[in-house]
Structure formats: C-alpha cells, structure tokens
Amino acid sequence: MASTLAELEEMQREAAKGASRASGGMREVTYRDALREAITEEMDKNPNVLLLGEDIGAYGGSYVVTRGFQEKYGRKRVIDTPIAELGIVGVAVGAAMAGLKPIVELMTINFSLLAIDQIVNHAAKIHYMFGGQFTAPLVIRTASGWGQLGATHSQTFEGWYAHVPGLRVVMPSTPRDAKGFLKAAVQGNDPVMFIEHSLIYRNRGLIPDGEYILPLEGAEVRKEGSDVTIVSWSRGAILAMGAADELEREGISSEVIDMRVLRPLDIDTVAKSVAKTNRLVIVEESWRTMGLGAEIAAAVQEVAFDDLDAPIGRVGSIEVPMPYARNLERIIIPGKDEVIQAVKATL
Amino acid sequence: MASTLAELEEMQREAAKGASRASGGMREVTYRDALREAITEEMDKNPNVLLLGEDIGAYGGSYVVTRGFQEKYGRKRVIDTPIAELGIVGVAVGAAMAGLKPIVELMTINFSLLAIDQIVNHAAKIHYMFGGQFTAPLVIRTASGWGQLGATHSQTFEGWYAHVPGLRVVMPSTPRDAKGFLKAAVQGNDPVMFIEHSLIYRNRGLIPDGEYILPLEGAEVRKEGSDVTIVSWSRGAILAMGAADELEREGISSEVIDMRVLRPLDIDTVAKSVAKTNRLVIVEESWRTMGLGAEIAAAVQEVAFDDLDAPIGRVGSIEVPMPYARNLERIIIPGKDEVIQAVKATL
Amino acid sequence: MSRAKATTTNGAAANGASRRRGRSASKTDNGPGVDALHALEKSELLSLYRQMYLIRRFEERSAEQYAYGKIGGFLHLYIGEEAVAVGAIKALSPADHLVTHYRDHGYALAIGADPGPVMAELFGKETGTTKGRGGSMHLTHVERHFWGGYAIVAGHLPIATGIGLALQYQEQDAVCMCIFGDGATNAGAFHEALNMAAIWKLPVIFLCENNLYAMGTAHQYISAVPSMATKALAYDMKAETVDGQDVLAMYEAARRAVEWCKAGNGPYFLEAMTYRFRGHSMADPETYRDKDEVEQYRSRDPITAYQEQLIEAGVADKAVFEQIDREVEEQLEAAIFFADASPFPDPSTIYDYVYAEPIWETIARNGASEDSEGPRG
Amino acid sequence: MSRAKATTTNGAAANGASRRRGRSASKTDNGPGVDALHALEKSELLSLYRQMYLIRRFEERSAEQYAYGKIGGFLHLYIGEEAVAVGAIKALSPADHLVTHYRDHGYALAIGADPGPVMAELFGKETGTTKGRGGSMHLTHVERHFWGGYAIVAGHLPIATGIGLALQYQEQDAVCMCIFGDGATNAGAFHEALNMAAIWKLPVIFLCENNLYAMGTAHQYISAVPSMATKALAYDMKAETVDGQDVLAMYEAARRAVEWCKAGNGPYFLEAMTYRFRGHSMADPETYRDKDEVEQYRSRDPITAYQEQLIEAGVADKAVFEQIDREVEEQLEAAIFFADASPFPDPSTIYDYVYAEPIWETIARNGASEDSEGPRG
Numbered sequence A, B: 001m002a003s004t005l006a007e008l009e010e011m012q013r014e015a016a017k018g019a020s021r022a023s024g025g026m027r028e029v030t031y032r033d034a035l036r037e038a039i040t041e042e043m044d045k046n047p048n049v050l051l052l053g054e055d056i057g058a059y060g061g062s063y064v065v066t067r068g069f070q071e072k073y074g075r076k077r078v079i080d081t082p083i084a085e086l087g088i089v090g091v092a093v094g095a096a097m098a099g100l101k102p103i104v105e106l107m108t109i110n111f112s113l114l115a116i117d118q119i120v121n122h123a124a125k126i127h128y129m130f131g132g133q134f135t136a137p138l139v140i141r142t143a144s145g146w147g148q149l150g151a152t153h154s155q156t157f158e159g160w161y162a163h164v165p166g167l168r169v170v171m172p173s174t175p176r177d178a179k180g181f182l183k184a185a186v187q188g189n190d191p192v193m194f195i196e197h198s199l200i201y202r203n204r205g206l207i208p209d210g211e212y213i214l215p216l217e218g219a220e221v222r223k224e225g226s227d228v229t230i231v232s233w234s235r236g237a238i239l240a241m242g243a244a245d246e247l248e249r250e251g252i253s254s255e256v257i258d259m260r261v262l263r264p265l266d267i268d269t270v271a272k273s274v275a276k277t278n279r280l281v282i283v284e285e286s287w288r289t290m291g292l293g294a295e296i297a298a299a300v301q302e303v304a305f306d307d308l309d310a311p312i313g314r315v316g317s318i319e320v321p322m323p324y325a326r327n328l329e330r331i332i333i334p335g336k337d338e339v340i341q342a343v344k345a346t347l
Numbered sequence C, D: 001m002s003r004a005k006a007t008t009t010n011g012a013a014a015n016g017a018s019r020r021r022g023r024s025a026s027k028t029d030n031g032p033g034v035d036a037l038h039a040l041e042k043s044e045l046l047s048l049y050r051q052m053y054l055i056r057r058f059e060e061r062s063a064e065q066y067a068y069g070k071i072g073g074f075l076h077l078y079i080g081e082e083a084v085a086v087g088a089i090k091a092l093s094p095a096d097h098l099v100t101h102y103r104d105h106g107y108a109l110a111i112g113a114d115p116g117p118v119m120a121e122l123f124g125k126e127t128g129t130t131k132g133r134g135g136s137m138h139l140t141h142v143e144r145h146f147w148g149g150y151a152i153v154a155g156h157l158p159i160a161t162g163i164g165l166a167l168q169y170q171e172q173d174a175v176c177m178c179i180f181g182d183g184a185t186n187a188g189a190f191h192e193a194l195n196m197a198a199i200w201k202l203p204v205i206f207l208c209e210n211n212l213y214a215m216g217t218a219h220q221y222i223s224a225v226p227s228m229a230t231k232a233l234a235y236d237m238k239a240e241t242v243d244g245q246d247v248l249a250m251y252e253a254a255r256r257a258v259e260w261c262k263a264g265n266g267p268y269f270l271e272a273m274t275y276r277f278r279g280h281s282m283a284d285p286e287t288y289r290d291k292d293e294v295e296q297y298r299s300r301d302p303i304t305a306y307q308e309q310l311i312e313a314g315v316a317d318k319a320v321f322e323q324i325d326r327e328v329e330e331q332l333e334a335a336i337f338f339a340d341a342s343p344f345p346d347p348s349t350i351y352d353y354v355y356a357e358p359i360w361e362t363i364a365r366n367g368a369s370e371d372s373e374g375p376r377g
C-alpha cells in the first residue's frame, strides 16, 4: 500500500512494467509531453489526423501542447482557426463525418460553452439520430484550470458533458493516462471530450516506453486503504493523494480512486471500494451543486446503501463566480485541508 | 390529505384563498394564460419591461404565449429578433444592465445551448465580477418538452443551470406558480432562467384573483403522505401526483414535493419529508446521469442519512439521444409505471 | 475595402453545347434557363418535372398522413420551393455531397431517395432512411452523400464546411452543397462557417433558400439587408442571386457554382429567391402574412410554369405530363403502403447507435441505464 | 445588392471652427487630425498627450509589478495602442457609454478612472475598481458608464448592443461605444450583434482595434478579408478605417461616429489600424512575428509622434512634456503606493454580490454552500 506520492509512482512503475515489458520499461515525462507524444504518434501513423484550434500554430497553443507541430506537419494538418468555437467544432464534426480525424483544441473549457451546441446537439447526436449510418469521431481537447483568471476563465464543466449520451468524457490526471487515453480517443469512433488541466501540464510521471493505448473506460484505484474512500479526478485526484498521505500519518487509511473517465462512469469500482471502507468522500474543483460529485454520490448510495456507515461527503468549490483576488481564490478552490476535514467528518 | 388531483386542486384553492382574500377568491386559468397575465400585468405597470424573442410578434410565439402582445404594446416593446440566441440574450443582458427589464423568450431550452455563454459567462457573472456595481436582471423564458421532435429538440437542461451561482432557476408546474414566479422574476434584480414545459401549457389550475407574486424560493408539498416521498418538478410533479394517486389506491401513502425553484434548491423541505417517510424517489424527464435528481439525492443523503431506510431512487429518461419514432419515445420518457415501480423498490 | 462580388443571374455560364439539340426556344433572348432548355436531353428535362411533381405530391400526401395522425412532431413542407432543390441537385454529380436544414423532403427525393423509405421515416418506421430515429427533419441518402437534414438553425453550416475541408484535404473532385434558409443567415454559425470556408477556399456551395420568412417573421425585421447574398461580401465570397422558382435557371446557377468550386476558386454563395406556399410547419397559424401575398406567389407556381415552358418549347405535351403524374401517384401510393406496412423500431434496439464503439463493460456493469432492472434502472 | 459604405478617413467632418485659434499648422494639407489640431484648446491637446503617456507608463509599471508577483493571471498591455483609446474617448460626452474587451487599462484611464484604484484592481485589492473581484480584464468606471472589460472574445458586443437598445428605448441623447479586436470579428457574436444594431438602428459605435493579430495568429489566417470594416457591408452599416496611431485622426473619426449615431442614423463601424508593441499577454513568447516587424511599428510610436506634432505646431515645447512626464511618474508612484497599501478583500465577504437580491433563507438553510460547517459545507 502506497502512502506517499513517491511510493505511488514506484507502484505505477511496477504495474506498468508488466504492460510495457515488450518495449522495455518506463520513462518519466511531463503531462504535456505525454500529450505531445500521443498527438505526434497518431499523426505520424494516420495521415487523416489533423489539428484545429486557436493559436495552435506559430503560437504553439495557449498551453504550449502543440508547439512546433505546424512546422513539422504543415498548415494543412495544423490549422490555426479563427476565434469561433462553435464553428471550429462544427467544422471538425463535418470533417470527422467525412473521414478525417480532427483533434480540436479549445483553449479552455470555459470557451467550450460557445461550442456546446455543436458538441451536444451535433457531435453527440450524429450516430444515433442518423440510425448508425454516420459517426462524428472528433476529439476535443480542452483545459480546465484557474489561477487568478477571473470569473469567466476559471470554471470546469466536466459534469455537464458527463450528462450527455453519445459523448465519451475523459479527464486524466497522470501523464500515462493522458497519453494512453488520447491515443485511444484518436483511434476510436466516437466523439470524445478530452479535458486536461492547466495546472498539471508540468507534472511528471512514468509512461511505458513503447506505444500503448488505454481504453476509455474505468476508474483506477491509485492507493489502497481501509478506512475511507476518496474519489476524484484530474487535479483533484492529485490533491486527494496528498490528503491521503497526510491522513496516513494521522493513522487514517484512505483508498484513493481516480475516476479518469467521466462518461461512462465506473461506479462499480467506487462501490467495491466502499464495500470495504464504508465511507466515501468525493473531491472536485467544480461548484458542488450539480458537480459530478452529485452523480457519484447519488449512484453510490443507490448501489452501496447498506455499505455506507456515514453520509457521502462532497468537497467542491465555494459557489460564487470566481473572484480575481488571490486570497479569495485560494479559499474558493478546495485544498488538502478541506479534503482532510471532509474525511474526518465521515469517521 | 389529498389523494386525487381534484382534491389537490381543492386543497390549493383553500390554501390560496387565504393569500388572496383581499382580492376575493380564485379563478381557473391555463398555464399559458397565467403566463400571459403575468407578462401583461408587468408590462402595463412598468414601461421598461419589454419582450425579445424569435417569432413572438405576428406569429404569437412558438407556444402562443405572446399572441397579440405586439399589437397591444407595439414593436418597440415586443421585438421579433433574428435567429441568434447568443446575440439575443446578450442584447438583453446589456439592456438589463442599462435599466430595462427584458423578458427573452428562447423557443425551447434546447436552443439555450447556443446562448449558454451569455447566460453563464455574462448574465450570471455581471453582479459578482463587477463587485456589485451592476446587475443584469433579465428573465429568460424557455420551454422544455418533447413529442416526436427528435434528438435535438427533446432535451431539458435545468440541472445545468442549477449548477451556476448567480442564476436563479425556476421551473413551475402549476398556473399559480407560473404567474407568481414570473412576476417575481420580472420584479427582481437577478437573472432568472424561467423554464416552462410545452406539454402543460393547456393545463388548468386555480390562481388568486388579484395581483400576487411568489418569491423565487422554496419547494412545496403538493400532497402529504407517510410511506415515501416523491420529489419532482415541472411536468414531472404532475406525473408524480398521478403516480401517488394510484399508489394511494394500493394503500401506499406518498408525500409529493414539487421543487419549483431549482436554484436555490430547497433541500430542507425534502429532508423534512424524508424524516417522516424515510424513503425518497426523485422523478425527472432528463437523462438520469447528472440530471438534477443527482444533486437532490446527494444532498439529501448528506443531511438525512439516518432517516433513510432505503436507497434514494431516481427515475429519469433512458440515456439515448431522443429517437423520433413514437414507440421508442414513449419508452424513453418516464411514465407513471416507472414512478410506481421505483417507489415500490424503496419499500 | 473589398469589391462587391455578387452578381445577378445570367445564363451565360451554363452550357452543354455538345449535346445541344435543334429544339426551338420559345424565349427569344438567352435569359436564365434557356441554355439549359437547349442543352438538356428531353428525358432530363422531363425528369426535372417528374421530381418537382413527386415532391409536390409527396408533401401533399404527407400533410394528409399527418392529419391521420401517422406523422408526429414537426412537418416542414417544401411546397412552392420544389424548383430550388430539383434544379440544384441536378447540378451535382454522384461524388458530390449534400447537407440541408430540416426542410429536407425535397432534397431527399431530388437526390434519389426512394419515396418509400422517406415516407417510412416520417412515420417513424424501422425501414425509414434513418431507421425511424431521425424523423422528418433528419432524412439522409448515404449513397449520394446526403449527410442529413439538421434541425438546429444554421448548425449544419459549419458541418458542411467541415465536409468541404475533408474533400479538399483528400483532394477529391467534389463539392459539398449546403442548404439553409434566409433566417439562418442571421445566426453566428452562418458567419463562422462562411469565414472559414472562404479563408481555406473550400469547395462548399452555400445555397440560401430565401423564402422571405423565418418561421413567422419577415426578413426585413430580422436581417439588416434584404439580399442574403450581400452577406457574402464580408467574406469576399463569390455570390449570386437566382430565381428559385425557375428550375432551369436554378440548375444553371448551381452548375456555375459547382464549376467554380471544382476549379479550386473556393466557396460560392447562391441565393435562391423562393416562397413557401404553406405554413412553416403544420402548427403554423399563418397570421403573419396576407392571403393576397400568398396567392400572388402561388400564381407563379414553379411546377405549372415549368410545364408550360416545356409545352411551349415543344418538349412534351399534356399527355406526357398526365402520364408522369399518374406514375407519381402510383409511386406515392406504394410509398405510403410501404410505410404503413413497415414495423416500428424494436424497443430492444433502443440503445443501438448511442456509440459507434460497443458500449463498454463498465457502463453495462454500473447499471446507470442499461442494467438488468429494466431500461430506466 | 448593397453599396459599399466604408470610406477611408478624411478630416472633413470634424470641426470646431468657432473655437479655432490662430495656431500655425505644420501640415500643409487638411489631412486627418489637422482640423482637430486647430479646433482643440491647447489644454485639451496636452491632455491627450498626458493620457497617452499615463497609459504607457501605467502599463510599463504594471509589467514591472507583475514581475514582482503582485499581479496575477493574465495581463494584457495596451502599449503601442494608446492613441486609439485616448482619441476615441475624447469624442465621448459624460452621457455616453463604454464597453470594452479585456485589454482595457487604456480605456479605464482614458475615461477618467484614477490610476490608484485601477492598479489596486490589478493587485486584487478591495479598493480596486471592482473591489478586487474582476481584476485586470474587468475594469469599470461607473460614473462615466464604463460597463466593464469583458474576457470572452466578442461576448460583449451583444451587451453593448443591448445598452444601445436601452439608450434608444429611453430616448437618451447618448451612444454606446464598444471596443474589440480584429480577432473578435470572426466570432458569431460579432455578427449577431452587428445585425441587430443595424436592423434597429441603435446608437452603437463598433470600434475595432485592428492590431493585425489575435493573440499569436495573424489576421490573414483567420479572417477572409484584410479589412475588418468590410464586414460592416453585410449589415449595410456605415464604416470607416482610420489610422489608430494618430490620436487626432482617431478623435476626429470617433467624433464623426458619435455625430452619426446621435443623429439617429444607426450604428457606426470604426476600424482603427494599430499595433501592440508587446506580447498579447505576459505569457506570450512572441514566436509568431518578426522582430523587424515589431521594430518597424515601434518606430511609429503614437506618443512620440504626437509629441513631435505638438512641438512642430508650436503647442508646447520639450519642457512642457518633461513636466507632464514628471507629474505622471508621481501619479503612478502614488497609485502603486495606494494599491500596495490597500487591503485584500475580506474573506468574510466572499458571498457578497452573487445575487443582487439577498440570498434567500432556503439556500442559507439547506447548507449547500453557506452552512455553518464552513464555506465548503
């Protein structure tokens, strides 16, 4: 059982070794580089893969994920688009229907609201509405995050996308998941919302040396424990690990689950854990009311009612439009202390 | 305790009598006419109230709520807009900031996705982001509903709006609430999402004779009961009453709560009821995953954990893009049978 | 400051001189449609008539079936506008692509969909063009790359642009034609799409059916300019306005557009002036326009006008048309029979097509929707 | 087909002949800005200089404070574009209204906000223009109806249009000026707003700061037309392109726009050609443009050019400018001191301003967020 992040990485290294034995081991990369590898591998392999987005060319992408790609692949395959989120996603939907494999970058998930009609009413509907005759297998990469960016640039709407049948929604927290999921998304036949996080691009982690993909399904137990289950995803999962670490020192053993894929949602893995720990705390950066934690809590109490010894706790952001002032922002976004407090409340 | 819809109306009549004693009683109107009364009363009183929307003029509104208003109030106050949901809402935000009181009609809530950036990133943010210096007190009227309208025209996103601090979200099920809430929304100083339902415009109900407003807060117990609590809103609340009726005949006594206001959410009233019945079923027309029922379930298990004798049940739509075929549509939207089944599962 | 590119129609561009026959032209000048009248084979000319008549009668029968309760939801009839679809589609080759708005019956039929599956779709049957899933607003014809009707106004313009991007990317000798109404030109999606199509010089024909109304609102209240083609100026896009009630003029204009795009010149904006003779959908009370106005437009019926034109030009006589009409009636009788006789989708298939990849085990396991306790879980 | 309305700048419209003084004009022709040079009082001319210099130095000091870690998030400097804001705002009267995008420091200062509260806002302090809630991108100045900077590209164009609607509705003799970049003209919101402003003939000045780039992408890759004013053609809207590096030309053009709107002619599209000397924001690596190009534009610095113009015209000498510069430096020193000395918002006020009406009892009771167990419940 891992009790520190270093130990976890060791664990992951071990676990992944098995998977990548053929290619001879693991190496450490940043979350950003993991994404870059996924994109280039897929572009090198499949000439129909192309990138569309604002400032992804000469500027290199607002979070520098696509730097150098336009030089390498040319303007035909790395297209700087106008600031027209609705149009860009729509163009990608059409291109995907007609046989290309577009990876759209929306600078941040906040701007995805402008494209949400294309995502929800078009991309997610194409396959069903036309009786299975067409698909729109585009990948939308976008970033959640915050950092004194103000009310309109600090939100995260993963829970909304998780509501929509027809979409697959992924929100990886590690370089390994980021690369494996992104490759799976590109190779798959369904529209995928692929949500990154601006504050973890520089995080480092181990990935298998060779090519690998991770199917877009399933939560993962990041750390085993016996007293309480802490569930989160994206940066929240890292926060949860940190909190678990500290709790461990106080003698509280927590099992940490990274949801990773938000639609379809793997409630099963959470329920299994709760059967063991009998306690659950969900951690998210979103506003708590109608954040994804609501669904997880509602679904878990349904399947694991008798296993629960305490109310499921939810930790989320304070429900206000994000103020700019850094002291307020720090209070609003949940931190380790809030997670620890919520865990203790269940004990 | 009312056990039929007729009895409920009788109850309401009685209850409302008190409130409207001054104006001498109640009268029966349709949901549509209740809305029309609210709009005309507010327009007659306040010259700054104006209507904006697609086809609200000569066409009379897609659900005929505004018929005749352009003749009565002129083109200045009843403005047919282009098909430009984003722009319309944005215009209303600006007009509201500058002192007008716009009531925007978005034909259906499906199209609100095109305007969601203006609703979430602008209307809901104005007051907080500018430190309380401005408000954007517009009212957005829109309709949920279905009826062989296909995948893009049969959705309902009230749960999404309930996620957003800064917005008030209302979804009335009765003519009385429709009128009282709409007037409160128009008189208020905050942006309001006012969500109607296309399948209940012709429903009749009693409203007080004179002028009245209902503050935008609070769930309402529509029927008292002791064995189980059924929570819903909008058309779902009517469905729940029907199911309760039938359950009553089988000897199962259910308490029915109409949430009515979806932000702020009145969990307290639900929790109080659950303290009595120890069982809860939530009914909604939305997809269940990340529907508003998720939040209600998550919040109730938190505050009423020890009161619950069974998992909270959720009834929602089958999670597929709505097909056109009527036989499939009927299966997808929950009906009385599904509610009854879910109630029995908690007993 | 860019120069105006919009022109009015002229018959100069369309020609098929090699196939020109010695038919006498009734019109003395070489106005719109005359070249086509000369260039097209008799069978082609009659086929245009047949298609228009088929659409007209299909719509009339649809209205009737709607009244019987066999069709639900919205039903947007194409009556009065038949010449636009028929003329435009005539200019497309099998390699070309089509995307339309919800008023799509005419396009489905013009591009070659069988009336049977189209009617079956309106009935919501498994044998419909989208297996009863899409309904009236979402018809398709896969073989001819008709990617469907779309019900969110202007939402399909970016999609058509994306198809155009794919055609260009894969260096195909094909265009994507995109149909929408005058009302759609006021939506942001329209402008975002046109801009991208223009920047990237994509082979997309933006065909605007200007029927003067968006639902119940006349264009002057919702568009700053009366000509929708004006809007192409903002993108320096080649544009043209054509009489959409004249099937041959329509065809010629569409041909010019196809040629322009295939020559690598980028997109083309075509505005077809037309009029719908019926309400916006079956629910429309038509309170927003004068009976007189409607009557005036009805007197310029594209089908009877074309019939007269062909008779005058000596292409066919009354008997030929009567024969066609009879055949169409039979075809529609058969289509309705087919639709009636077809089964509704099997409820057990309700989860089919949500995802193109198989639903994964996790979702099946966690019981959110598909668990064993029944569909609603 | 509508006729092009866009014109290039000419100095003819702006005049204030009655107040013309006997100052000798250095330019022989009556080109842009010359009328203004004659018409404005010396104090007004110097005030324009002072404002530009204040903005320049404010931005430089902001960059410095950012480097010290006192400012967070984005910081979009206005350096190089000062003449646009200063010239444009000069044309507004106190009754007029202003809405801008996130690159808003220049506008806040030009319209009269104190540098102290503006700097305090950048620091996120309670004494800032929005009490530390909005930050750099959301400055305001309530007294002068500056309704704020907005950070969603083009999202504020409909809002400005709505303010214009309110002005017209309430028959006020005022305009709403709306500032945005070249990149914003490709967004749907831009078009939806312009269309409505044009249909309803609203008193809105759409002032596009064409600095040739949207973040790191040059306009030719993302706009189908090089002149943003071309896009006004789609709305038959009066349009003009002006040299945004010339503060007097800018003022004259803005005056024409204000007069046009106030005369009830509807909206006016003004495209100011400008250039930002620094990166898009502090995070910008500036990999997308040549150093040479930047140097070339820097050599046409709007502030030094104007200083020279005033010296040449005999309005002031070096000593006057040195005096102004010193005063500005002191003002900024005081502003930074003020910002530094100001408190951060009190955490107990974190729920203030979410709603304009008091938070109702229900939400307080149900403990979703505001319950007694602490802010996160």
Ligand SMILES: Cc1ncc(C[n+]2csc(CCOP(=O)(O)OP(=O)(O)O)c2C)c(N)n1
Residues within 6 Å of the ligand: B054, B083, B085, B107, B111, B114, C103, C151, C152, C153, C154, C180, C181, C182, C183, C184, C185, C209, C211, C213, C214, C215, C280
């Ligand atoms: C985004 C959106 N807003 C509103 C509607 C409702 N609506 C359906 S058709 C229509 C009018 C469209 O008019 P036009 O584009 O001129 O096409 P026409 O029906 O005249 O062929 C409207 C407003 C919709 N389907 N989508």
Ligand SMILES: Cc1ncc(C[n+]2csc(CCOP(=O)(O)OP(=O)(O)O)c2C)c(N)n1
Residues within 6 Å of the ligand: A054, A083, A085, A107, A111, A114, D103, D151, D152, D153, D180, D181, D182, D183, D184, D185, D209, D211, D213, D214, D215, D280
């Ligand atoms: C809807 C939206 N998309 C993307 C962004 C990110 N973004 C911020 S500024 C900007 C460029 C805007 O360029 P322009 O309109 O020319 O203004 P400038 O910064 O040059 O003054 C972009 C893409 C945003 N804020 N909003």
Ligand SMILES: [Mg+2]
Residues within 6 Å of the ligand: C181, C182, C183, C209, C210, C211, C212, C213, C214, C215
């Ligand atoms: Mg139309």
Ligand SMILES: [Mg+2]
Residues within 6 Å of the ligand: D181, D182, D183, D209, D210, D211, D212, D213, D214, D215
């Ligand atoms: Mg720019």
